[in-house]
Amino acid sequence: MSKKKTHLLGFVQHGVNSHATGMWRNPTDKIGYHFSRPDYWQHMGRTMERGLFDAMFIADELAPYNTYEGSSDATVKYAVQCPTHEPSTIVPIIAAATKNLGIGVTMSTMFVHPYSMCRLLSSLDHLSAGRVAWNIVSSYSQSEWDAHGHENMTPRNERYDRMDEYIKLCCELWDSWEPDAVIADKESGVYADPSKVKVIDHNGKFFKCKGRHFCEPSPQGRPVFWQAGSSPRGRDFAAENAEAIFAVHPGVERMQEYAADLKQRVAKFERPEGSVKLIYGIQTVVAATREEAQAKYERIVSCIPLEGAVAWMSGHFGLDFSKMDLDENVKNLEVPGIQGLFESIIYAKDPKGELPVTVREAAMIYAQGMGMPVLIGTAEDIVDKMEFFMDEGGADGFMLAATYTPGCFEEFVDHVVPELQRRGRYRTSYAGPTLRENLLQD
Ligand SMILES: Cc1cc2nc3c(=O)[nH]c(=O)nc-3n(C[C@H](O)[C@H](O)[C@H](O)COP(=O)(O)O)c2cc1C
Numbered sequence: 001m002s003k004k005k006t007h008l009l010g011f012v013q014h015g016v017n018s019h020a021t022g023m024w025r026n027p028t029d030k031i032g033y034h035f036s037r038p039d040y041w042q043h044m045g046r047t048m049e050r051g052l053f054d055a056m057f058i059a060d061e062l063a064p065y066n067t068y069e070g071s072s073d074a075t076v077k078y079a080v081q082c083p084t085h086e087p088s089t090i091v092p093i094i095a096a097a098t099k100n101l102g103i104g105v106t107m108s109t110m111f112v113h114p115y116s117m118c119r120l121l122s123s124l125d126h127l128s129a130g131r132v133a134w135n136i137v138s139s140y141s142q143s144e145w146d147a148h149g150h151e152n153m154t155p156r157n158e159r160y161d162r163m164d165e166y167i168k169l170c171c172e173l174w175d176s177w178e179p180d181a182v183i184a185d186k187e188s189g190v191y192a193d194p195s196k197v198k199v200i201d202h203n204g205k206f207f208k209c210k211g212r213h214f215c216e217p218s219p220q221g222r223p224v225f226w227q228a229g230s231s232p233r234g235r236d237f238a239a240e241n242a243e244a245i246f247a248v249h250p251g252v253e254r255m256q257e258y259a260a261d262l263k264q265r266v267a268k269f270e271r272p273e274g275s276v277k278l279i280y281g282i283q284t285v286v287a288a289t290r291e292e293a294q295a296k297y298e299r300i301v302s303c304i305p306l307e308g309a310v311a312w313m314s315g316h317f318g319l320d321f322s323k324m325d326l327d328e329n330v331k332n333l334e335v336p337g338i339q340g341l342f343e344s345i346i347y348a349k350d351p352k353g354e355l356p357v358t359v360r361e362a363a364m365i366y367a368q369g370m371g372m373p374v375l376i377g378t379a380e381d382i383v384d385k386m387e388f389f390m391d392e393g394g395a396d397g398f399m400l401a402a403t404y405t406p407g408c409f410e411e412f413v414d415h416v417v418p419e420l421q422r423r424g425r426y427r428t429s430y431a432g433p434t435l436r437e438n439l440l441q442d
Contacts, residue, residue, distance in 0.1 A: 002222045002424065003387075003391075003393075003424060003425060004252060004358075004390055004425075004442075005123070005424070005425055005426055005441075005442065006386060006390060006395070006396070006397050006398060006420060006425055007054045007244075007277060007279065007396055007397025007398075007438075007439065007441075008051065008052075008053045008054060008398060008399075008400065008417075008426075008427055009053060009055050009056065009057045009104070009279065009322065009397065009398070009399040009400065009403070010044070010048045010052055010053055010055075010056045010057065010398060010400055010409050011056070011057045011059065011281065011400060012044065012056060012058060012059070012400065012402050013058060013059050013060065013081060013084055013087070013403065014035070014058060014077075014084060014085040014086065014087045014089070014090055015035060015081060015083055015084035016035050016079050016082075016083060017079050017080070017081055017082075017083065017351050018059075018081075018401070018402040018409075019366070019369050019370055019401045019406070020283075020300065020303075020304075020368060020369055020401065020402060020403050020404075021078065021079075021080060021083075021303075021304050021308050021309050021368075022078070022079075022303035022304040022308065022367070023300075023303065023365035023379060023402065023403065023404055023405075024399070025303040026299065026300060026303050026404045027299075028299075028404045028407050029404035029405060029407070030281065030404075030405060031407070033383075033405075033406070035085075035405075036085060038090075039198075040091050040251040040260060040406070041090045041094050041097075042093060042094065042096070042097035043096045043406055044056065044094070044405065044409065045094035045095075045101055045103075046097055046098060047098050047297050047406055047409050047410055048098075048101055048102070048409060048413070049098045049099070049100055049101040050413055051409070051412065051413030051417045051430075052100075052417070052426070052427050052429070052430060054101075054102050054397070054435065054438050054439055055100060055102030055103060055104045055131075055133060055435055055438075056094060056101060056102070056103050056104065056441075057104045057133075057135065057226075057245065057246075057399050058087040058090070058091075058103070058104060058105050058135075058373055059079065059087075059104060059106050059135070060084065060086075060087045060105075060106040060107070060108070060137075061084065061106075061109055061139075061141055061143075061144060062111070062139060062141075062143075062144040062147060062148070062385060062421065063081075063108075063141070063143040063147035063148075064081075064082045065080060065081070065143050065146050065311065065314065065315025065316075065319050066081075066086075066142065066143040066146065067141070067311075067314040067315050067317075067318060068311035068314035068315065068320055068321065068322050069320065069322045070309060070320065072143065073433045074307055074308060074310075074311035075308075075311055075312075075315065076150070076313065077307075078307065079308070080307025080308050080312045080315065081312065081315075082349075084347070087105050087106055087107070088105050088107065088120060088124060089310075091103050091105055091124045091127070091128060091132065092124070092127045092128070095127055095128035095129070095131060095333050098131075099206065099414035099433070100131070100430040100433060100438065101131065102131045102132070102133055102224070102438065102439070103124075103128060103131055103132055103133070103134055103435075104133035104134070104226050104436030105124070105132065105134060105135065105138075105208075106135040106136070106137055106222070107120070107121070107134055107287075108137050108138060108139045108144070109136060109137070109138050109139075109162070109163055109166045109167075110139040110144070110145075110148075110154075110159070111139070111144075111148045113207070113211050114166050114169045114170045114173070114207055114209065115173065115211070117170060118170050118174060118215075119213070119214050119215060119382075121175070121213055121219075121222075121223045122213070122215035122218045123215060123218075124223070125218035125219060125220050125223055126218045126219070129219055129433060129434075130218065130219025130220045130221045130433060130434035130435065130436075131220075131434060131435045132220070132224070132435065133223055133224035133226045133244070133368065133431075134223040134224070134225060134226060134436055135226040135227070135228065136163065136167065136225060136226065136227050136241070136242075137228075137245075138159040138160070138162070138163050138338050138339055140152075140156075140316075140318070141172055141315055141316070141318065141337060142336075143315070144317060152348065153201065153336070154233060155338075156232055156233065156234075157195060160229075160234065160236075160275060161205075161206075162238055162434055163237060163377050164237065165204045165205060165206045165207060166206070166220055166429045167225075167241055167297065168275075169200075169202050169204070169207055169209060170222075171222065171259050171298075172200050172202065172210075172253060173200055173213040174213065174217075174221060174222040174389075175221070176184040176198040176199075176200055176212065176213050177192075177197050177198075177213060177216055177217045178196035178197070178199060179217060180193075180196065181193055181196035181197050181216070181217075182216050182217075192216070194430040196335050197212050197213075197237060197275045198211050198212070198213065199359070200212065200213070202361055212251075212302075218395050219433075219434055220434050220436055222246070222433065222437060224243050224379060224389070224435050225241050225242050225244075226242060226243070226244050226245075226246065227241065227242035227244075227245055227246070228245065228246040228247065228340070229340075230247060230338070230339055230340020230341070230343070231339045231340070234339070234340070235261065235262060236265055236267055236268075238262075238265075238276075239262060239266045239268065239269055239271070239276065240269045240271075242276055243275070243276060243277065243436070243439060244276065244277040244278075244279050244397075244439060245262065245276055245277070245278055245279065246279050246280075246399055247278070247279070247280055247281070248280065248281040248340065248341055248344045248370055248371055249343075249344060249347070249373075249393075249404070250335060250344050250347055250348045250370050250371055250388060251347070251351050251371075251373065252372055252388065252392050252393040253351035254347050254351060255280060255392075255394060255395065256392065256394065257346060257394030258278075258395060259392075259393065259394025260394075262276070262278060262432075263394075265366070266385060276398040277374070277397055277439055278394055278395060278396045278397075279395070279396060279397045279398060279399050279402055280372075280393065280398055280399070281369070281370065281372040281387060281398070282329045282372050282373050282375055282385075282386070282389070282398045282399075282400060282401070283368070283369040283372050283374045283375070283400070283401045283403060284373075284375045284376075284382050284400060284403075284408070284412055285297045285300065285375070285376045285377075285403060285408075286377070286379055286382055286411050286412060286414065286415050286416055287377075287411075288378065288379065289378065289379070290376075290377050290381065292375045293378065293381075294376060295379050296362070296376075297374070297376045299406070300368070300403050301364070301368060304364060304367045304368065306326075306360065306363060306364070308367065309363035309364055309366065309367030310322065310326075310359065310363045312343075312363075312366065312367055313362060313363050313366045313367070315337075316337050316338050316341055316342075316370075317335040317336075317337040317339070317365070318335055318336035318337035319335055319336075321359050321363070322332065323434075324359050325359070326358065326359050326360040327358050327359070327360060328357035328359055329357065329358055329359075330345065330346065330356075330358070330359055330362045331359050332346045341366075341370055341371060344366075344370065344371030344372070345357060345362045345365060345366055345371050348361075348362070348365050348371055349361075355359065369401040369403070370401065372401055373385070373389075379415040379416045379418070379419040380419060381439075382416050382419075383416060383419045383420055383423060383425070386420070387423070387425060388426070390425070400412060400428060427441060
């Protein structure tokens with residue numbers, strides 16, 4: 001039996017820093033580019049496409065974190081995922097520079113009505129000729145709620161109840177145009193057959209909607225659904241709806257537990273095995289020698305400002321770590337923010353989570369790349385580890401967190417991709433023009 005081939009995504013943000021705090025200080029970051037300009041995004045897209053990545057994954061949040069010391073000062077001061085510009089604006093720019101690369105965009109369901117969300121995503125799927133994915137989130141951070149005028153954040157379970165209805169309404173809208181509704185007969189003057197374009201009349205617990213979807217069917221019909229919920233409700237939502245699920249686990253033991261849990265949940269929703277791709281976050285630092293790679297890694301770590309790191313961790317987990325001593329141990333508890341990423345810290349030192357992790361250690365691990373395994377070494381070393389995570393940890397693919405851009409992706413494409421291909425663990429051409437086809441490719 002041939003070995004499973006990996007899928008790859010480049011994990012970034014429309015901002016100065018993405019997921020490695022202090023990245024902007026690195027002398028090898030964005031040489032000759034500015035993150036807010038089209039040439040940067042087009043180069044990033046072309047690089048990932050040269051490496052036959054399934055997609056670029058654009059993460060997002062809606063406002064600067066304000067958990068640390070009850071303020072967003074440290075977020076602004078240390079560029080903790082700030083500034084971050086609106087993610088959907090760069091999708092057509094990247095699409096115009098590429099042919100096959102998918103573009104996954106994070107859009108929160110919380111402050112946008114499903115009707116408008118569908119219209120936006122259909123438009124992007126048209127403009128990219130069927131290469132758009134939607135990373136479905138519900139705004140886990142208090143700062144996002146404050147910025148949108150809400151004093152209290154809706155608790156996690158209710159956010160998922162609302163998201164369940166949200167996605168069902170979106171699907172009704174996307175499916176409301178029959179495939180042959182557009183006739184475009186110039187002779188008769190009939191553009192579309194109204195009997196084949198359903199009027200949606202939704203009156204639910206959270207949403208009302210009456211009207212027809214405003215876009216004709218896009219190449220993929222619906223965007224590819226991505227999700228990264230990791231609480232039990234989050235995992236169920238992902239197992240029911242997602243076509244790719246993203247998770248961060250520091251080691252193979254936690255990956256195994258996660259993969260087994262998810263398999264059961266996918267079966268519960270009667271979805272066929274293989275219909276949901278399991279994508280793990282990793283960071284890679286590749287060089288011709290191990291010594292060189294280690295030196296690069298140390299340079300990345302030296303750019304991380306400790307206070308910025310603690311502020312980021314506070315923002316993601318919804319806990320103000322300024323109230324703790326830096327040498328105090330972090331306790332395993334349920335957090336209001338991103339539960340799954342919190343666990344990546346608790347289990348960072350050992351798979352049982354028994355070795356204590358201090359606030360200082362947790363912050364530095366987290367600020368490097370959200371607790372993802374960091375693979376440092378030659379291309380062979382890195383591929384050894386990737387194969388291990390695929391064969392033993394259940395990975396169908398990896399999202400590569402940026403360390404410095406575009407350099408880290410250029411180096412990965414030039415050195416690691418050929419090694420993956422040499423071992424028969426990676427595609428040598430795209431399966432087709434749409435993202436869904438490429439994601440489903442074995
Ligand atoms: C790898 C990964 C990437 C994520 N990216 C985002 C993001 O870009 N924006 C966002 O608002 N939430 C993001 N999240 C958060 C989740 O999608 C989810 O909303 C959050 O984890 C709360 O749900 P949970 O408690 O079920 O995990 C991410 C989570 C993970 C694990």
